[in-house]
Amino acid sequence: MAKIEFRNVVKRFGDVEVIPDMNLVIEDGEFVALLGPSGCGKSTSLFMLAGIYVPSGGELLFDGHVVNEVEARDRNVGIVFQSYALYPHMSVRDNILFPLRFKKTPRDEALGRVKGAADLVRVAELLERKPSELSGGQQQRVALARALVKEPQLLLLDEPLSNLDATLRLSMRTEIKSLQEKLGVTTVLVTHDQIEATTMADRIICMRAGRIEQIGTPDDLYLRPASLFVASFIGSPPINLIAGEAQGGTVAVNGAKFPVEGASGAVTVGLRPEHLRFGDSGFTGHIVQIEPMGREILYVVETGIGIIRVLEQGSSATHATGEKVKIGFSPENSLVFETAHQKLLPGAHVHAPA
Amino acid sequence: MTTTADELMIERRGHARSATRMRANFLIFLGPAIVLTVLFFIVPVLIDIAVSFTDLSRSLRITGFTLEQYEKIFRGDRRLTPVIGLTFIYVFGTLAIFNVTFGLILAIATTSLRNVSGSFFRGVWLLPRMSPSVLYILLWLWAVSPAEAGLVNQVLMQGFGLDAPLDLLTSAPIALIIISNGFIGASMGMIIFTAAIRGIPEHLFHAAAVDGAGTFAQIRFITLPALRWPISFVTIYQTLSLLVSFEYILLLTKGGPFYDTTVYALYVYRRAFESGQYAYGAALALFLIVIGVAVALLGWRFFDMERLLQRPRIEVH
Numbered sequence: 001m002a003k004i005e006f007r008n009v010v011k012r013f014g015d016v017e018v019i020p021d022m023n024l025v026i027e028d029g030e031f032v033a034l035l036g037p038s039g040c041g042k043s044t045s046l047f048m049l050a051g052i053y054v055p056s057g058g059e060l061l062f063d064g065h066v067v068n069e070v071e072a073r074d075r076n077v078g079i080v081f082q083s084y085a086l087y088p089h090m091s092v093r094d095n096i097l098f099p100l101r102f103k104k105t106p107r108d109e110a111l112g113r114v115k116g117a118a119d120l121v122r123v124a125e126l127l128e129r130k131p132s133e134l135s136g137g138q139q140q141r142v143a144l145a146r147a148l149v150k151e152p153q154l155l156l157l158d159e160p161l162s163n164l165d166a167t168l169r170l171s172m173r174t175e176i177k178s179l180q181e182k183l184g185v186t187t188v189l190v191t192h193d194q195i196e197a198t199t200m201a202d203r204i205i206c207m208r209a210g211r212i213e214q215i216g217t218p219d220d221l222y223l224r225p226a227s228l229f230v231a232s233f234i235g236s237p238p239i240n241l242i243a244g245e246a247q248g249g250t251v252a253v254n255g256a257k258f259p260v261e262g263a264s265g266a267v268t269v270g271l272r273p274e275h276l277r278f279g280d281s282g283f284t285g286h287i288v289q290i291e292p293m294g295r296e297i298l299y300v301v302e303t304g305i306g307i308i309r310v311l312e313q314g315s316s317a318t319h320a321t322g323e324k325v326k327i328g329f330s331p332e333n334s335l336v337f338e339t340a341h342q343k344l345l346p347g348a349h350v351h352a353p354a
Numbered sequence: 355m356t357t358t359a360d361e362l363m364i365e366r367r368g369h370a371r372s373a374t375r376m377r378a379n380f381l382i383f384l385g386p387a388i389v390l391t392v393l394f395f396i397v398p399v400l401i402d403i404a405v406s407f408t409d410l411s412r413s414l415r416i417t418g419f420t421l422e423q424y425e426k427i428f429r430g431d432r433r434l435t436p437v438i439g440l441t442f443i444y445v446f447g448t449l450a451i452f453n454v455t456f457g458l459i460l461a462i463a464t465t466s467l468r469n470v471s472g473s474f475f476r477g478v479w480l481l482p483r484m485s486p487s488v489l490y491i492l493l494w495l496w497a498v499s500p501a502e503a504g505l506v507n508q509v510l511m512q513g514f515g516l517d518a519p520l521d522l523l524t525s526a527p528i529a530l531i532i533i534s535n536g537f538i539g540a541s542m543g544m545i546i547f548t549a550a551i552r553g554i555p556e557h558l559f560h561a562a563a564v565d566g567a568g569t570f571a572q573i574r575f576i577t578l579p580a581l582r583w584p585i586s587f588v589t590i591y592q593t594l595s596l597l598v599s600f601e602y603i604l605l606l607t608k609g610g611p612f613y614d615t616t617v618y619a620l621y622v623y624r625r626a627f628e629s630g631q632y633a634y635g636a637a638l639a640l641f642l643i644v645i646g647v648a649v650a651l652l653g654w655r656f657f658d659m660e661r662l663l664q665r666p667r668i669e670v671h
Contacts, residue, residue, distance in 0.1 A: 047560075050560070050564050051563070051564065052560045052563060052564070071563075072560075072563040072564045073563060073564070073565070073566040073567065073568065075564075077564060078564070079560075079561065079564045081557045081560070081561060083555065083557055085555070085557040085558050085560065085561035087558065087561075087562075087575065087576065087579075088579075088580075089579040089580075089582075090575075098562075098565050098567075098575070099565040099566055101566070102565065102566030102567060102568075102571065103566065146565070150565075150566075
């Protein structure tokens with residue numbers, strides 16, 4: 001197992017600077033997720049950890065040793081690619097055996113470890129098959145077994161669930177998480193899916209355009225997003241953002257006014273749909289659309305301050321389209337951001353209008 | 355096979371109209387190719403078969419039908435056995451050394467170089483194929499000229515201190531025809547293998563690198579297995595083309611000294627057009643046709659050629 005450290009790591013491809021300056025510490029045995037939209041540099045970071053890309057600057061450390069120039073094959077990492085990258089002409093057994101080939105493991109021991117890894121991810125009955133004869137979920141398990149068979153000090157997962165169907169994704173999520181806990185291997189997951197990140201990782205590193213926006217536990221990112229980007233990236237359905245002008249304890253939006261504390265100047269107010277409720281006071285508006293989501297209903301409400309989405313528990317709608325409603329919330333659930341720097345104003349809250 | 359468009363057309367116009375249309379399409383799209391195939395492949399084969407049963411010779415007069423040409427092939431022609439042996443050495447040697455092995459090395463080497471220099475070296479190796487065959491062989495003749503001015507002799511004498519010039523055309527004619535053909539043949543394998551290597555998903559190499567494979571292990575476990583197909587194709591295709599082509603040998607050595615570099619196809623040419631034994635040449639050529647068809651069928655069966663001709667399946671990711 002290993003403790004991983006990025007020290008001022010830079011990565012350029014030609015003239016394009018993909019990662020300008022990355023600093024990050026991943027503790028031994030930790031499960032972290034690199035989360036961000038495509039092109040944010042999360043896969044590039046992962047490939048640098050794997051040794052596929054060489055950093056253009058800075059230092060990458062495994063357990064205190066600089067590994068910038070250490071080749072992929074000498075790093076003892078396991079990786080699962082988005083496409084699984086199973087060797088098409090080899091049987092499942094040979095695929096899992098492949099990493100041990102280069103470690104000069106005695107044949108009997110190697111076969112034993114293949115069996116062990118296959119049992120771990122429950123593909124023991126598929127050992128004779130070719131990858132093309134496997135389902136997506138099975139291929140993914142084989143890829144995991146291949147990554148784990150050499151007992152890596154670091155496990156890298158590049159969008160491992162994105163090619164699976166929804167049901168399978170759910171069960172694989174649980175399996176990977178419990179496997180990681182059982183083995184205690186330091187794990188880095190790359191994903192653009194916030195649910196994957198929040199459900200599996202101990203800590204999430206939210207990235208945008210090559211920079212780290214925020215590092216924190218799933219709760220931190222959800223409850224105290226450091227920036228507007230994180231606030232809008234985490235949470236489904238997405239947070240309601242209302243831009244306005246704070247002055248003398250009130251925010252003015254399109255002529256509508258409501259109380260604010262701890263902020264002044266141009267602000268953006270963030271209100272999560274699940275924190276809003278219909279009541280006797282608050283923003284007035286009328287429902288323009290109802291979207292049933294199973295055990296929740298999403299109401300799209302047109303108000304004086306713009307479109308606001310409200311999530312209500314329950315499987316049947318208690319309100320109808322066109323109905324006039326008032327939307328309320330608890331002030332401690334509101335988030336206020338500085339519009340200019342897109343940063344959270346800690347301690348600032350808004351109140352619903354009376 | 356009917357497509358959705360066909361079905362829609364049938365629905366709209368009725369079966370009779372669509373049948374006419376399909377027949378017209380058949381003629382328009384396949385007609386020219388069929389005419390060419392019949393004119394330049396089937397008709398010549400039929401003429402060849404007919405001529406081989408006659409006594410057509412220098413006088414260009416046919417006096418009667420006879421089996422004597424075939425009797426000559428199976429009984430009388432002593433030269434035939436060495437010619438067939440040489441053909442085997444020539445085809446196998448050119449394939450094994452250049453067209454497959456060297457083509458493979460070129461493809462693997464140039465794809466691991468940076469793009470620009472890789473393309474440059476591929477371009478260099480394409481030059482022999484692009485130059486006219488007569489010009490190409492003239493260059494060879496100059497290079498292996500037995501005089502001291504010959505390129506090879508200049509290099510050997512001035513660079514390596516050789517005393518007397520070599521006459522490679524008489525001392526190593528077989529090696530010479532293999533090398534001169536191989537320099538051309540290697541480029542085809544190179545291009546096909548390069549395309550195939552480019553088609554291998556990059557993440558497979560990444561995965562292998564992380565799994566501990568070095569450069570040679572990556573070639574052995576990732577590249578070569580993916581090239582099984584193109585290698586089969588190049589082998590079959592080049593076997594057939596080496597069997598029937600003789601123009602470079604004719605230009606370089608004229609089949610000599612004596613019959614030392616006369617491969618089967620050239621032997622047919624020499625019998626028919628140098629000795630004027632047209633009917634005998636026709637009979638010999640018939641065996642070339644039979645061998646060609648046999649090799650093609652063998653390849654079909656042995657290398658699973660059928661898969662190459664199957665309609666491609668679009669992969670959706």
